[in-house]
Amino acid sequence: KAGVTQTPRYLIKTRGQQVTLSCSPISGHRSVSWYQQTPGQGLQFLFEYFSETQRNKGNFPGRFSGRQFSNSRSEMNVSTLELGDSALYLCASSLSGTQQETQYFGPGTRLLVL
């Protein structure tokens, strides 16, 4: 069974631009979560989607948004990029997001904002 895939793997943008990252979960998984990882803040939760609905959102500004499609694939968008948005963005999937399930992560997208 294929793992979680994320595209693109690397991205360079300039301040003020917007970016869209994509995540395809493991087949059959309906819960998709996004995390941001930076050296200063560590791993922080962005949001979680299940059956096309956002169930949970972390403490991030409205510039960060996401969505999930009927095939469980998810995208996250960051508008008006800032230097501080440079980070590794990780996507994780699980069957339904219950407490006993394991979340499996993709390889991440490294975003550099210049």
Place this chain on the structure above:
Amino acid sequence: AQKITQTQPGMFVQEKEAVTLDCTYDTSDPSYGLFWYKQPSSGEMIFLIYQGSYDQQNATEGRYSLNFQKARKSANLVISASQLGDSAMYFCAMREVIQGAQKLVFGQGTRLTINP
């Protein structure tokens, strides 16, 4: 809110030795799950082992075992017979579920270096 604490920013171990990575947690929820992930320099988070709060036995997965002490709220990862490929960042995490909404809460991580 749940909290994960990893007090060892870095550890250096000789190859083939066993190593214990510390993790303590704080939660008021009687039902919870604890995870350990490995992150090599490539960035991908690799799932290692899971422990449920109601599990009677400590979890084991190959060379990985979890020393789960519920009363002390600790869930230390033990790697036996360490290998050079074990050099990586290791994260302890807890699943937080509030009214069906879930997220993982991570510790700050421990950078493990295996010396030949």
